[in-house]
Amino acid sequence: MFAATKISSPLCLLLLCLTAQPTLARHRRKLHLRADPDSSIGDVVAPRNLSPFQVSIQNSHKKHKCSGAILSKDWIVTTAHCMKRAKVSNYSIVTGTQTLGAKDSRIGVYKIEYVIPHPHFDKPKKANDIALIRTHRSIEFNSLVKDIKCLGSPLPRDSLVMHTGWSWRKGVAEKEMRGVYHRVIPYGECLSYFESRVRNPIGPGHMCLNLPKDKDYCLKETGGLLVHKTKLAGLSSFGAPCANGEPVIATRISFYYDFIRTIMKGCVRCTHEYGFEARFFDL
Template identity: 35%
Template sequence: MRTLWKITGLLGLILLMLQAAEALRLRGEQLPGLAGINRHRTSDAATARSGPEGRVTGGTTAAEDSWPSIVSLQNVYGYHLCGGAIIDQEWIVTAASCVSGLRPRNVVVVTGTTDWWSLYAIYYFVDSIHVHCNFDKPLYHNDIALLHLSAAIEYNENTTSIALADIDELQEGETLTFAGWGSPTASGTYERYLQEASGDYVSVEKCRTELGGTDDVDLGHVCLQLPAGKGACHGDTGGPLIDSQGRLVGIGNWGVPCALGYPDVYARTAFYHDWIRTTMNGCTIG
């Protein structure tokens, strides 16, 4: 795909636009949360029977205690919708595209497990959803949301909050790592066990170029470049991207499906630090 892109930029751009019809966020289709709100676990029975040898588009199975801040956002039927991260005992950060249009009572937050199917995992109910007021204005921008829980999360060795990267210190080529329960192939079923993969941070300018000069990437985004065969896929939206110090630097937004060598795009938490803090403190800003 990359060779074709270098030879004929115009043809590559056309192909990219066609692929966007099945991006992590479906362009022109339902948002990830809405798309899965009525799905049942029985629809992924084969996944439930599979063991931890599964792989998410070139990723590896995460150790059980390696992502204590990650959560699985699920519907009331126990079906995984998106990822998220604990930033406070009562607050979860995720992608706005995961929860926009949903009622709080239809979202359950599952913590302390790398197995989203587990019947023994601890779960919490959501009492309010705070979507950024400029979500998708323009398209693919401000894709961030906060969930307030009806009860405080009980921290332990498998469950705790993650520190936000509030200063933008990312350097070109820096190694960043993401995790999620997304499918191993475009439109495939979700993995049962948490998967992780690492890639290189690329600048906004380079990311735009790699994605065909799109305006869908700006300073509010972090781009992660992985080799073809590795990358985020459906179900990874809303999941955390961390730096080498274990700080949250991004929240999964969108990308070209799946692992075709294009950068994956995340909301930059440092860019939204003020919005996050003011929302948690009961204030609102754009």
């Protein structure tokens, strides 16, 4: 993850692959990967404009609830858990910000027209944690606001993803977007952490990521973006409230690629739905 520690050759090669990408390349050069799996998290305040496709979903008091990703000028993807109990008419989407509450002419605020969660969210428990949000008007793109493409294939073990979001460290730049690298861990290793605690905890729609122990790191949001190279690979979903060495579990975007694509293409103007009891497309 991040630190000025010595890293092994395989991880060096992975980091070079990440930094060679044209999008966000100059930012990633500033982030140094920590190789020691037992080290602290190593997250840092994100460099300027690291994640222009990230949004803050806020309540009527302008308090950040969770993150989401801009997929087009009209669509946001986030976790279904984020919107489960929300009266969406009271929520808004804030684009183009890395510091919550900042003022900038390029920052946009958009009302939600409706939300389409996955029809089988939480069936079984903690499964299918994904939802699409239709904005009330089209998002205006600029130097701080862009869209991101979805990753259409699963990542192999030990792949690196960059996680960005807010509300990670209490009292330490709480309003600043932070960034950290996670490593994808295999299904069997991940399942061993959860099989005795949660019924049917891990399925094909989940992606498991390493999270070293760090008593000061407490992830309080869902929907944090997990980006591999230049594409959206996942959204943070659940895990231990504070880092205790257990994996963090993400929604695997590639598993829901067709769900996302079909909703975006086939539901251009659905019936307005302002509650969670939406009209689903059961794919």
